[in-house]
Amino acid sequence: MHWGSEVAPPSTGGLHLERRRKVSHDHSHVAASGKKRLAVAVVLTLVFVIGEFLAGWRSHSLALISDAGHNFADAIALILSWYALSVTLRAHDSSKTFGYHRAGTLAALANALSLAVIALIIVWEAIHRILVPERVSAGPMVVVALVAIVVNLVISFWLHGGAKHDLNMRSAYLHMMGDALAGVGVVIAGAIVWLTGTSIADPIVSLIIGGLILYSSRGIWVEAVATLMEATPPGVDVSRVQQTVRSIQGVKDIHCLHTWVVGSGVTACSCHVTIEPEYEVSSQEILRQVVDKLEDRFDFAHTTIQIEVDGFAPSVACEKGVCRGSACLSSAAHEHA
Template sequence: MSQGHTISASSQNKGRLKLVITFTSLYLIAEVVGGILTNSLALLADAGHMLTDVGGLAFALIAITLAERPASPERTYGYYRAEILAALANAVVLIGISLYILYEAYQRFLDPPEVESKAMLLVAAIGLVVNLAGMYILRKGSKESLNMKGAYFEVLSDMLTSVGVIIAGIIMWTTGWYYADPILSAGIGLFILPRTWILLKEAVGVLLEGTPADVNIEELRKCVAALEGIEEVHDLHVWSLTSGVNAMSAHVVIAANDSTSYNEMLSRINQGVTSKFKISHTTIQLESKGYGEKETHL
């Protein structure tokens, strides 16, 4: 069985997350003021996203800090799942914000107000630079961790909103067509929803202890069964503690004529599994032929 407290992918990106939180917080203040002064829904929608971003990114940072705490008698696996809860919370909040923007866009479409498009463009352009920088900083970590993916999606949604605000601002500045503001806002909301839904499903999948997408459980079963001295593999389970930290448990039947010691067999299985699959923690029960025990699922 592998030992020690595995460092999660989120924890490795903690410094980057702090930097993005600082940028986002500073811009949020400027955007709220700009949105009120220009009377732009698109800009205020972006400010709403930025507000949830600051909270969501802070939540992700807190979750990373919790996940770094060592295991205890009450939390034998530690606090890894705090990162998944943060990703879940970010997804729920983003879905709520997107739905509210769609509702507000509908209301403004019925009666579009006049918008100070020049000032709106200036604020949105600054926001685009901030969000692009944040996406660049978080991009690598988003491929390794659901928690970082949730943080990345927060910043991505704001980047798209900034682009929408700029497009709407140019249209309103050059044509005076104020319907551009709610239409672009609605388009951004619709673009964000399906991506956030995917994040939500992935987070729920981890909490339900589903098989990780990066582990083929049938290939894993064949790999263990093919090792020397092993007759059968059953009651095999693979699940994620958090993104990038997968655990496995299995019952392994040893061949009757095999003279390998239990410690050597465990080492053989553990090495075979961890060298070919993304598994950090293994729990193996060695059995002889004929041993009977009620299985749980597989």
């Protein structure tokens, strides 16, 4: 997306440009096929939710109703993921120069939040049912839960293709797999109710489903919050970035280094590079080496590099060396002279 719209200056090597175009093509292809898969998953899930809820209502099974409520939240989450994917495909414009990648991050966060709310409602109702038991009929529980397992496995299979790179697709896929497990739990509870004649297994399995929902949303929280906190991308070691840049001939130091995740699979890096005064004439050559190494070794999709000649610091912060420490983005560090 980003690279395809960029015009290369005449000095850029042909091979380099080719690599960038390829990255852009792969990314939009994955997202387009992901959208189709998500649409199929939404329709399948919604049709099933209605049947499962009716069966749960008629058999008084909280486990089935929990699972239906949960699957309904899944359909909403899938619609959010679908929206996020289509929005991520949109090119950036003058009002959003970073593009719409974070829409996917926000969707993942909303997804995790709705799951937490549903889990708490299920736990609340299950505790109530343990204190005040209700008779449930085991037959519909087992049959509908078996269908639920099949539906969840089919959806998992559909989503698997796009699951490796995109946070949204991966979280949706992992989620569906967890749901298949919840279905197994309902089948076991139904069997226990049928064999023993007591209904206590029904709210107990509901409790487990609630816990499972909370647990499965954990990874989405961590990754979405890390992205919003501008955390260092997973797999990037900042000290190795510094080492790599310092190892280039003519480079004296690197400071004001920032790396972050723009959106799923899109990372960026910005830094100031101080060069020795005698290398000033070859500063463009050094700059190209820095960009090449950062893109090749750390896979940054976007880099912004400020070259400074030693002894000619452009700001007080650079001169005093505040940006070397942790005070880089504090108000003191970037005060005007």
